[in-house]
Structures are given as structure tokens and as C-alpha cells.
Amino acid sequence: MASILDNYRVLGVSVGAGIADITASYKRLCRIYHPDINDDPASEEQMKIINAAYSVLREKLRREAAMRERTAFSRAARRYAGPEARAGGSDASRAGNVTEKEAFSVLQNYFKALITYDYSGAYDFLSNYDRRNITRDSFILWRASVSRLFPMREFSVDGRSTAASVELSDERIIPARKFAVRVTEEDLIEHTMSSGEVDKLVINENGICKVFLGYKNVGDLTRTFDERFEDGKKQHVAKRFDEYYDGLYPEYDMHSSTGMRRAVMRELYRHKRFGGKLTFAVISIKAEGIAEAGQAELLRSAARTINSSLRETDIPAYLGDGIFAVLFVELRKKNADEIIARLADAIKANAGEQLGRKADIEKAYQSWSDNGLADIDALNKVLVKFRKKL
Secondary structure (H helix, E strand, O other): OOOHHHHHHHOOOOOOOHHHHHHHHHHHHHHHHHOOOOOOHHHHHEEEEEEEHHHHHHHHHHHHHHHHHHHHHHHHHOOOOOOOHHOOOOOOHHHHHHHHHHHHHHHHHHHHHHOOOOHHHHHOOOOOHHHHOOOOHHHHHHHHHHHHHEEEEEEEEEEEEEEEEEOOOOOOOOEEEEEEEEEEEEEOOOOEEEEEEEEEHHHHOOOOEEOOOOOOHHHHHHHHHHHHHHHHHHHHHHHHHHHHHEEHHHHOOOHHHHHHOOOHHHHHHHHHHHOOOOEEEEEEOOOOOOHHHHHHHHHHHHHHHHHOOOOOEEEEEEOOOOOOEEEOOOHHHHHHHHHHHHHHHHHHHHHHHHHHHHHHEEEEEEEEEOOOOOHHHHHHHHHHHHOOOO
């Protein structure tokens, strides 16, 4: 029977890696060994081993997380039991003393509702003070506004808390527990993930634990998040349009060398992070002895042929001087030569008989898979013979 260490080795992660790293490595291996992608007969057996290792580690991490929660609860209950409970009094529950365990549970449930977009359910965990100042509809509107800008992806509540108190406007002082909550959010404008700790209070209201926000009016917060989201979205869209038109070769309805470089950089980043297969192909068309108008028509015909022959995931570009480049995403190396040769033949066939006879078409390509990371320098090596560069 394989040891637990073997499962880490199969997935290529270090011992003690978190679920995010394990899942990312699992997906990367799937893109290599899945039978739908890899024709090697041994890939099916390898995929079974990978699936088994992933299942074992995922279940192990779930059990460990559950054990940590139970341990935090049990320690908290012993450490922060109320004075009546420590004295052995039987009136502890009737007096409304709530342990850290209960406060922890309420805060966990509150954040679980937020992360699943159940804002109405989250509202039920708020204190009476918050409910007097924030209606259910206002709370839902505010949380929806926040999630449009920074949707929550993960959270973790520290099992330990510190004693605190809340002083209300009517001069009442209510006991509370302060927890550190680590929240991971996505910035939808910048397409980045960020994590940070926030302090959250749980107060004891008449013996019942409730989450305390302390806001009197969420209307201003709602407007602030909505305005930031709309402004950021407009800037983002305008920036993307500018980048698109700056990198476009409009005559041929494809990227210029500037746009190609930008698109290639994006795909190479995904390739390095998630794996996969890339093929960079170059097709050079020389039409000596043909009138200038005929040469222009030949290039337009070639561009139409290339555009109509590609999938949505492939990236075509015109680099000038009769040179076209294509980045094929998820194209196996053994199929690259055949596909590019067929593309060159189609360009000749669609160019017309006279142009086809006089047009000289050269081609070159290079492929990468997960075994070798591609970069711009490697792509430029393909372009050296054509005296071009991205």
C-alpha cells in the first residue's frame, strides 16, 4: 500500500502543501496525462494514479481542518467559560454566558453565508443594534455592491479570540469577543487576488451571540462601492480597447507585431502556470514578379484563409513583409507540421492560379509542452530566419 508521502510525490507538491497548491498541481497534471489529450496508452493508468493521490490528499486535508475546528472549540470552551460555569454554578446557561465556542460558530456561519452570496441568511446573524440601523434590503444591497468589486473567495477564522467590549450610544457596555478573520478576495478590476486580516466582533446580547458591525448607515458605503466599481470598469474597458486597437492590423483583421507580443505574453503566462501545449508557426509569402496590386491581393487572400481556418483559441498576426505568425493553443507537436502544411496549401489554392504559381511560401514552427517552458526569446528564434522579432 502506498504511503501518504507517495501521494505528494505523484502530484509533485511538497509535504504539507495546502489545498490550493494541490488542486493547481492536479489540474496541471490532468492537462498532460488525461487520455483525451495524451494518446500514450500509459497515460490512462497514470491518470488513475493521479486521481487516487488527489482523492487521498483532499480527504486528509478535510479531516485535518475538521480536527482543528473541534480542538479550537474544546480549548475555547475550557478557557473562556463564564464565571458561573467556572464556579460550578448551574445557572450559567440561564444567565446568558456564552463561550468562545459559540461565538466562533456564529462568526463561521456568518462568513459562510457571505461567501455563498446568501446575504439574507447572513443578516440573521447580525446584532439587534445593527438591525435597528440597517434594514435587510439595505444590507443585501451593500454586500452585493461589495461583491461586485471584491468577491470573497476564501476565509478562515482564527479559533482564538480576545476579550473585548462594545459601548453603545445609550451608554450600555456589552461584552464581546474579537476574532481575527483572514479573507481572500478577488479584485475584478485588476484581476488579482489579495488576502488580509480583519477584526470582527461577536457580542453577547441577552445570552445570544451575534455579529456586531457597528455601522449606522450603509447607504454611503453602498454608493462608495458602486461608484468605485463603475469608475474602475470604465477605465478597464477603455484601457482594453486602447490596447486592442494599438495592437491591431486592421487591413488583415488580425494582430500586428505589437498585439501579437501582448497576446503571446498572456498565453505564455497561462502556459507556465497551468501547463498545456503551444505551437508557434511562421508562414512567409514572397510574390516576386507580381504587380504591386497583385501582391496586396495575395496577402489579403492569405489573411482571409488563415482567419477562416483557425479556432477561436488560436492567435494570428501579420508581422509585415509578407510574414504571418500564428500561436496555436493546445496543438500537439505531432499534428503541427501537417496543419501548417495544409494551411500553406490553402493559401496557395485560394490565391488564384497565376498568383499560386508565382508565390513562394516558406514555413517554420516550434512546439512546446509542459516539459519545456517557452518564452519570447524562444519564439524569436523561430523568426530569426525571416529577420523578424516580436
